[in-house]
Amino acid sequence: ELCDELQTEMTRSAATLLVVLLAAFRAEASLAPAFSHFFSKSSSPSALRGKAVPTLELRGGALKTEELKTKLKLSIECKGLEYSDWKTWPFSKADPMVLLQLRAPDGTYTEVGRTEVVSDSPSPVFASKIEIDYFFETKQHLRLVVVQGSDPKLPELGRMDCTLSAIVGSRGSKLEGDLHSKRKGGKVMVMAEEVKGKAGDMLDVTFRGVTLAAKDGFLLKSDPYLSLFRRRPDRSLVHVHRTETITQNLNPVWKPIKVPLSELCNGDLSAPFRIECWDEDTLSKDDEIGSVNCTASEILNRVELPLIDSQGRESLKCGTLKVDRACVRRIPTLVDYLGSGCQITVTVAVDFTASNQDQHLPTSFHYNGGKGLNQYQEAMSAVGEVLIEYDHDKKIAAFGYGAILPGESGPSHCFPLSLNHNTPDVSGVQGLLDAYKGCLSRVTLHGPTNFAPTIERAALLAEETSKQHYQVLLIVTDGCITDKSATVDALVKASHLPLSVIIVGVGDEDFSDMSFLDADTEPLVDGDGNKAVRDIVQFVPFREFKGHGSLLAAQVLRELPSQLLQYQALNANKPPSWKEDMPWLELPEDSVWAFRAT
Numbered sequence: 001e002l003c004d005e006l007q008t009e010m011t012r013s014a015a016t017l018l019v020v021l022l023a024a025f026r027a028e029a030s031l032a033p034a035f036s037h038f039f040s041k042s043s044s045p046s047a048l049r050g051k052a053v054p055t056l057e058l059r060g061g062a063l064k065t066e067e068l069k070t071k072l073k074l075s076i077e078c079k080g081l082e083y084s085d086w087k088t089w090p091f092s093k094a095d096p097m098v099l100l101q102l103r104a105p106d107g108t109y110t111e112v113g114r115t116e117v118v119s120d121s122p123s124p125v126f127a128s129k130i131e132i133d134y135f136f137e138t139k140q141h142l143r144l145v146v147v148q149g150s151d152p153k154l155p156e157l158g159r160m161d162c163t164l165s166a167i168v169g170s171r172g173s174k175l176e177g178d179l180h181s182k183r184k185g186g187k188v189m190v191m192a193e194e195v196k197g198k199a200g201d202m203l204d205v206t207f208r209g210v211t212l213a214a215k216d217g218f219l220l221k222s223d224p225y226l227s228l229f230r231r232r233p234d235r236s237l238v239h240v241h242r243t244e245t246i247t248q249n250l251n252p253v254w255k256p257i258k259v260p261l262s263e264l265c266n267g268d269l270s271a272p273f274r275i276e277c278w279d280e281d282t283l284s285k286d287d288e289i290g291s292v293n294c295t296a297s298e299i300l301n302r303v304e305l306p307l308i309d310s311q312g313r314e315s316l317k318c319g320t321l322k323v324d325r326a327c328v329r330r331i332p333t334l335v336d337y338l339g340s341g342c343q344i345t346v347t348v349a350v351d352f353t354a355s356n357q358d359q360h361l362p363t364s365f366h367y368n369g370g371k372g373l374n375q376y377q378e379a380m381s382a383v384g385e386v387l388i389e390y391d392h393d394k395k396i397a398a399f400g401y402g403a404i405l406p407g408e409s410g411p412s413h414c415f416p417l418s419l420n421h422n423t424p425d426v427s428g429v430q431g432l433l434d435a436y437k438g439c440l441s442r443v444t445l446h447g448p449t450n451f452a453p454t455i456e457r458a459a460l461l462a463e464e465t466s467k468q469h470y471q472v473l474l475i476v477t478d479g480c481i482t483d484k485s486a487t488v489d490a491l492v493k494a495s496h497l498p499l500s501v502i503i504v505g506v507g508d509e510d511f512s513d514m515s516f517l518d519a520d521t522e523p524l525v526d527g528d529g530n531k532a533v534r535d536i537v538q539f540v541p542f543r544e545f546k547g548h549g550s551l552l553a554a555q556v557l558r559e560l561p562s563q564l565l566q567y568q569a570l571n572a573n574k575p576p577s578w579k580e581d582m583p584w585l586e587l588p589e590d591s592v593w594a595f596r597a598t
Contacts, residue, residue, distance in 0.1 A: 158185030290318030382549035569594035
């Protein structure tokens, strides 16, 4: 717009220069944060700790920055709060307010939001919503502190610690817990909802005209078409869409109309917009058959829409618009599925090959005689702590490969860490670490490094799960695989299942084969020439994140949300909450939306 105004006073070359300068200014402003850590003197993981690291993508020749975050709003309720003041007893009641605090890497808590004060209520339902950024790949520790009124000198009624992922991963994204207090604390319930932008919602509707008025004389019929208009706050109209013209037909059925709700009614289903029906004339001005003001909600409920003429009269029998079918097509998000009960089930496979060296040697990757965790333990702990939040029973299927089991002469390529084939599951991350430590002292390290049997076992588990479960296989290894062809075959075969494979490479070996399995640019192809339906592998070398478990987890889990969405898209699985709460919501007509780079 600025250039249009300046062209009357400036030459075209000067206007072009202005465009270039504005583009350069905007590029510097938008890309500087994304590139700052690449050009800084210190770009190590320790330098990036505590910072949101954006991902970079190249679309249509333009570099774009996107942070892997989702904006959530939290609703909070309390039950059974107690407060007594000897000055006003027995008339005193709780006047609660909730402070939401987020834990920083150094362990301190910082307030990120607060509710209003609800007077004289032991069971308040707070109207204020608190917005917070949610990162799937990060464990975000929260503290909800219930205080008596807004005066900081008044006492605390109780507090509850939880994680944001635990809230999102709970059924219905609702988490209820006890308030810890010196007195009877009561309970607090917090519910997470996604703050969705409505720009992507698309109205998909098929209109039918019934006994439309004939505008071309007694012997001829109308050539009708529809025009849709958005209504501005000042009541003026903005043209949004026009259908095709159907010739000589008073009962036409137009092709489906697909129009963004943001353009039609600013995303508000109850906001009125206008539909006009016209008769197209090639030799003269088009004639208006009739019009109607309606809402998207009425269309989704298939309300009949009688047309009125330009003077506002229905008596002239202008005809009626009927809705044959209507829905809103929406691109679902990870939160849509997790909040609808989708669980992430974790399977772990640990490398027990001889290349790790004897566990009693300080040079062994399995050595645990020093302080802290070894690389295997750190990788399992960092990834497991994040994923376990999305599994309701908190069970982990724990396996090993490449070792000789007690009483056997040859190596096993997939065995439970418990050494009991009937009970491969362990309870939580601590149970996983305990099982790993116990197994390490009982097996003999051997080889080779074969992934295919473990992937096939995980694929079998994925086949047996319901639509509401998604399997994640974490493989921790110290070297290159020896069954590359069989592994590729197993991955291609499993690419249509609800399964993702995460590989963490410990040590300083050459992991080029692992990078090949992480097929980000070209799909894997098996021995029979079949291509993988989707990329299900993510590989990360541990050495780049040693000592920085949270950054390791963030990098390892970076592709998991898009992989889960791709599976749901290919199988046309709608979030169950849509069917219950918004039956008119549908997925986009094809699965391309889930394969856009993120």
